[in-house]
Amino acid sequence: MVPKVLISDELSDAAVQIFRDRGIEVDFQPKLGKDKEKLAEIIGNYDGLAIRSATKVTAALLEKATNLKVVGRAGIGVDNVDKEAASKKGVIVMNTPFGNMITTAEHAIAMMFAVARQIPEASASTHAGKWEKSKFMGVELTAKTLGVIGAGNIGGIVCDRAKGLKMKVIAYDPFLSEEKAEKMGVEKVELEELLRRADFITLHVPLTDSTRNILSRENLAKTKPGVRIINCARGGLVDEEALAEMLKSGHVAGAAFDVFSVEPAETNPLFNLPNVVCTPHLGASTSEAQENVALQVAEQMANYLLDGAVENALNMPSMTADEARVMGPWVKLAEYLGAFIGQMTDEPITAINVTYDGTASTMNLRALECAVIAGIMSRVNPDVNMVSAPVIAKERGIQLSTTTQDKSGVFDGYIKITVVTDKRERSIAGTCFSDGKPRFIQIKGINVDAEVGRHMLYTTNKDVPGIIGKLGTLLGENKVNLANFTLGRAAAGGEAIAIAYLDEALDAKVVSELEATGLFQQVKPLEFNIA
Numbered sequence: 001m002v003p004k005v006l007i008s009d010e011l012s013d014a015a016v017q018i019f020r021d022r023g024i025e026v027d028f029q030p031k032l033g034k035d036k037e038k039l040a041e042i043i044g045n046y047d048g049l050a051i052r053s054a055t056k057v058t059a060a061l062l063e064k065a066t067n068l069k070v071v072g073r074a075g076i077g078v079d080n081v082d083k084e085a086a087s088k089k090g091v092i093v094m095n096t097p098f099g100n101m102i103t104t105a106e107h108a109i110a111m112m113f114a115v116a117r118q119i120p121e122a123s124a125s126t127h128a129g130k131w132e133k134s135k136f137m138g139v140e141l142t143a144k145t146l147g148v149i150g151a152g153n154i155g156g157i158v159c160d161r162a163k164g165l166k167m168k169v170i171a172y173d174p175f176l177s178e179e180k181a182e183k184m185g186v187e188k189v190e191l192e193e194l195l196r197r198a199d200f201i202t203l204h205v206p207l208t209d210s211t212r213n214i215l216s217r218e219n220l221a222k223t224k225p226g227v228r229i230i231n232c233a234r235g236g237l238v239d240e241e242a243l244a245e246m247l248k249s250g251h252v253a254g255a256a257f258d259v260f261s262v263e264p265a266e267t268n269p270l271f272n273l274p275n276v277v278c279t280p281h282l283g284a285s286t287s288e289a290q291e292n293v294a295l296q297v298a299e300q301m302a303n304y305l306l307d308g309a310v311e312n313a314l315n316m317p318s319m320t321a322d323e324a325r326v327m328g329p330w331v332k333l334a335e336y337l338g339a340f341i342g343q344m345t346d347e348p349i350t351a352i353n354v355t356y357d358g359t360a361s362t363m364n365l366r367a368l369e370c371a372v373i374a375g376i377m378s379r380v381n382p383d384v385n386m387v388s389a390p391v392i393a394k395e396r397g398i399q400l401s402t403t404t405q406d407k408s409g410v411f412d413g414y415i416k417i418t419v420v421t422d423k424r425e426r427s428i429a430g431t432c433f434s435d436g437k438p439r440f441i442q443i444k445g446i447n448v449d450a451e452v453g454r455h456m457l458y459t460t461n462k463d464v465p466g467i468i469g470k471l472g473t474l475l476g477e478n479k480v481n482l483a484n485f486t487l488g489r490a491a492a493g494g495e496a497i498a499i500a501y502l503d504e505a506l507d508a509k510v511v512s513e514l515e516a517t518g519l520f521q522q523v524k525p526l527e528f529n530i531a
């Protein structure tokens with residue numbers, strides 16, 4: 001089936017072209033992001049949704065997005081996407097972290113100049129024929145201290161440009177190392193010190209629980225008198241009411257805001273105050289940046305929908321198309337191993353350990369781990385996938401651990417998973433042969449060579465003559481056709497396991513009859529989702 005993508009915000013035509021060139025059906029409805037009812041009505045038809053900041057991907061919208069696999073944000077900030085809800089629904093959320101960073105940094109610098117020299121007001125006054133030369137006395141940037149809150153990609157470029165302007169740059173970013181700060185030629189400081197020393201403050205942090213209201217009334221009061229504040233990051237980082245009051249009192253000399261706590265901003269405490277420069281979220285609005293993010297998001301979404309490659313996802317480990325191809329059988333194996341043990345385990349799982357041996361240990365382990373968890377969780381929730389499974393496991397407080405080791409046996413590599421419950425530990429191992437077919441190679445420590453079948457019956461018994469005959473007879477009496485059969489045992493007379501491959505799912509009645517014979521310790525019908 002040809003995947004379908006909806007573009008619900010203003011995106012460069014380049015994105016539409018890429019989707020078409022890649023053989024993806026695309027609907028370009030750039031106004032839809034502002035019409036949430038209409039969007040909710042049709043979202044169920046799409047595998048992918050490409051957005052900017054106008055579309056709000058809420059839990060309610062995701063509920064309706066029954067086919068959605070990926071949300072692609074043509075830009076950086078994803079605070080308009082409920083990532084937790086998306087993860088739970090198994091929807092990948094990806095952004096384009098670099099495509100508009102230069103453009104946004106340049107906008108911040110432009111805003112700093114604009115507020116230092118009151119350019120918008122001076123321009124409006126000149127257009128009005130007033131020639132108010134003495135009214136617009138500005139300040140120089142040279143030798144002033146710029147306080148950068150958040151020195152990541154955009155903040156880093158702002159630091160670099162500001163140094164070019166001969167400013168003294170200080171940065172507050174708890175994740176910025178001293179070495180990196182030194183390399184960037186900036187002084188790393190705490191927030192309090194930044195507030196106290198900066199002549200200009202510019203914000204470049206994402207909007208998160210830790211950054212919301214970072215320039216609160218209390219923090220604004222700690223700033224240097226005459227400070228000018230620039231926000232080209234996100235509305236909600238600054239207390240706009242408090243800032244408006246401080247602008248009026250003269251403590252803050254000016255502000256330049258591109259983003260607002262409510263957008264589109266029709267009213268705002270900062271509007272119509274002298275020396276407040278406002279732009280309507282234009283940070284990323286250059287033709288270059290829009291071309292970059294549109295191309296990138298379309299390529300990333302197409303790669304995922306067509307080849308399973310994952311790039312710049314916020315809720316899934318990265319995987320190249322080549323990796324996805326090479327690892328395909330191993331990802332399947334990981335999922336089948338998880339599904340086997342998940343179906344065997346009725347009591348709550350407290351911990352999962354995954355051992356990667358030989359070739360398996362050289363692969364993208366995060367992706368394999370997600371597949372293992374998805375397999376295990378699929379018994380509880382059939383809609384679970386590699387994106388949602390780790391979230392569900394975390395919610396349930398399941399401890400995850402991994403072990404890697406060099407090739408230790410006859411196989412070039414294998415994956416072994418052990419799950420721990422309050423009552424017991426269970427383990428299973430499997431490998432992929434060169435035919436690309438996943439095989440179970442060890443169950444409960446007993447060696448087997450078992451392919452994966454859609455409908456399987458797993459039994460354990462004491463290794464004594466006649467039991468397998470009885471199993472066959474009972475299945476035959478119930479008109480259950482056997483497609484194949486595999487046995488394994490620890491030692492003669494010890495524990496033995498049998499795996500029967502059936503043509504259809506086993507009736508609960510047959511399971512009860514098998515249990516009633518008293519010959520088996522365990523009788524478990526197993527179902528596998530084989531594409």
Ligand SMILES: NC(=O)C1=CN([C@@H]2O[C@H](COP(=O)(O)OP(=O)(O)OC[C@H]3O[C@@H](n4cnc5c(N)ncnc54)[C@H](O)[C@@H]3O)[C@@H](O)[C@H]2O)C=CC1
Binds near residue numbers: 097101152233
């Ligand atoms: N106005 C616009 O049109 C645009 C706005 N943006 C906004 O700019 C933000 C920053 O973008 P990037 O630099 O690309 O992100 P980034 O992830 O490269 O940098 C963010 C930095 O903030 C730091 N940080 C996180 N929590 C912090 C905290 N509590 N205190 C101080 N620093 C903290 C991080 O360590 C990181 O270095 C985006 O999240 C987005 O909201 C991005 C593009 C365009």
Ligand SMILES: O=C(O)C(=O)COP(=O)(O)O
Binds near residue numbers: 054074100283285
């Ligand atoms: O990339 C970002 O984070 C932005 O804020 C840009 O927003 P936009 O795509 O212009 O609506």
